[in-house]
Amino acid sequence: MEKHDHYTDEELVELVRKQDTEMYRELVMRYEAKLIKYATYLIRDEHIAKDAVQESFIKAYVNLQSFDCKKKFSSWLYRIVHNETMNAVKKYKKEIPMAEHFEKADEGNIEEDFGTKEMQRRAHKCLESMPTLYAEPLVLYYMDDKSYEEISDVLRLPMGTVATRINRAKVIMKKICEKNK
Amino acid sequence: MRKKQITQNLKDLKITDTVMSKIEKGEISMKPKIYFLAGSLFAGIGLAASIVASTFLIALFRFSLRTHGPMGEYRFQELVTNFPWWALILAIVGMVAGIKLLRKYDFSYKHNFLFVVALFIASIILAGFLVDMSGLNDVWFRQGPMRGVMQKYGQIQGAEFKRNRY
Numbered sequence: 630m631e632k633h634d635h636y637t638d639e640e641l642v643e644l645v646r647k648q649d650t651e652m653y654r655e656l657v658m659r660y661e662a663k664l665i666k667y668a669t670y671l672i673r674d675e676h677i678a679k680d681a682v683q684e685s686f687i688k689a690y691v692n693l694q695s696f697d698c699k700k701k702f703s704s705w706l707y708r709i710v711h712n713e714t715m716n717a718v719k720k721y722k723k724e725i726p727m728a729e730h731f732e733k734a735d736e737g738n739i740e741e742d743f744g745t746k747e748m749q750r751r752a753h754k755c756l757e758s759m760p761t762l763y764a765e766p767l768v769l770y771y772m773d774d775k776s777y778e779e780i781s782d783v784l785r786l787p788m789g790t791v792a793t794r795i796n797r798a799k800v801i802m803k804k805i806c807e808k809n810k
Numbered sequence: 811m812r813k814k815q816i817t818q819n820l821k822d823l824k825i826t827d828t829v830m831s832k833i834e835k836g837e838i839s840m841k842p843k844i845y846f847l848a849g850s851l852f853a854g855i856g857l858a859a860s861i862v863a864s865t866f867l868i869a870l871f872r873f874s875l876r877t878h879g880p881m882g883e884y885r886f887q888e889l890v891t892n893f894p895w896w897a898l899i900l901a902i903v904g905m906v907a908g909i910k911l912l913r914k915y916d917f918s919y920k921h922n923f924l925f926v927v928a929l930f931i932a933s934i935i936l937a938g939f940l941v942d943m944s945g946l947n948d949v950w951f952r953q954g955p956m957r958g959v960m961q962k963y964g965q966i967q968g969a970e971f972k973r974n975r976y
Contacts, residue, residue, distance in 0.1 A: 646840070650833050657826045665825075679825065686829045687838055695846040787922060 638702035646693060657686050660703070663773060664710050670768045671714045671761055677721060681713040688713070704782040707769070711783055718761065755805040763798035770795055853911050860908035861934060867901035868938025869946070901938075905931055 633641065633655045644652040661682065668678035689696075689709050696705050752771070756764055769775040769783060777795075781788045832838045909927050 651830075653833060654826060654830050657829055661825050683825045683828060686825065687832065690829070690833060691838055691841055692846075693840050694843040695841075 639698045642693060642696060642698060642702055645690075653690060656702070660706055661686075664706070667707070667768055667773060668710055668714045670756060670764055670772075671711075672717055672721070673757065674721070677717050678714070681717045682710060685710040685713045701779060701782070704775075704779050707773075707775075707779075707783040708785070711765070752802060752806070755802055755809060758805050758809075759798065759801060763794055763801055766791055766794045767798040767802065857908055857911040860904040860911065861937075864901045864904035864908065864934045865937040865941060867904065868935055869941035871901065872939055872942040901934075905934060908934075 633652065636644070636652075636655070638656060638659070641652050641656050645656070664682045664685070665675070665678055668681050669675050672678050672681065685706070689706055696702065756768065759767070766780050766784065769780045770777075775783070777788050777791050780786075780791045780795075784791065786794075908930060
């Protein structure tokens with residue numbers, strides 16, 4: 630199979646729009662695994678997550694002409710997956726509710742703790758118990774290496790809110806991890 | 811070991827093939843660009859129309875308040891009887907439609923949306939008051955396409971004023 634690594638996502642979108650539909654395969658392959666992982670964190674069911682991701686790729690293709698190539702394709706695609714996954718969450722009621730005691734967590738030295746490798750390893754496990762509201766920005770920031778601006782585009786939230794949610798998510802994460810010790 | 815399993819699972823995925831097969835068979839196709847252009851155009855026109863309509867109706871609201879004359883004791887009753895409530899309701903409907911359309915635009919989530927909405931409503935009310943204060947309503951009362959609407963309220967209020975006076 631021909632390699633298209635030298636093309637950016639946005640260049641590939643332009644090619645797909647110009648009737649080279651085979652290029653869409655490259656885009657799907659680039660994001661398939663990442664998006665399944667992201668959706669699985671949100672819905673906690675791999676099969677439903679895969680369905681949501683597949684439906685998102687179909688929707689993205691159908692609406693490809695509406696994508697503005699000056700923006701990041703990945704943010705646009707993640708936004709579609711976010712919407713599809715949230716619809717599935719509502720449908721299957723898989724969302725983890727917010728426990729009250731997490732809200733009152735003490736900030737402590739979270740940044741330092743969270744930065745350690747041990748904490749990162751445990752983080753994957755703890756993340757499964759996190760409320761979706763906070764797990765999502767945290768997954769995007771730490772697992773998918775998205776910037777605050779990109780997360781703001783995906784979640785349609787002001788950057789300040791993204792920063793607040795990530796900080797709060799770290800506090801909640803610490804609480805959960807301590808509880809799971 | 812776990813990582814290997816995940817990698818294996820990811821290799822077994824069939825999403826790419828399923829999506830590409832649907833595209834190749836023509837089961838799914840891209841919507842044309844004109845579809846989205848028309849959507850944006852209509853949304854833009856809708857937003858502009860809701861702003862203009864709300865501004866005008868707020869101006870009419872103030873015009874109606876202003877032309878009620880000095881009969882203080884009857885003022886409230888007259889106001890309730892003759893007031894163009896439809897204008898106020900339509901102004902509110904226009905504002906709500908405008909807010910819904912505002913949500914469609916990219917900038918809306920980059921700022922505090924409540925602040926954007928408050929600014930939008932305040933701007934329309936201020937614009938409506940400015941239209942009335944600038945004398946534009948008085949011009950419309952005498953001429954222009956809105957003459958009928960303005961005179962209708964002017965005449966009702968004029969007649970009420972005379973009846974109350976004698």
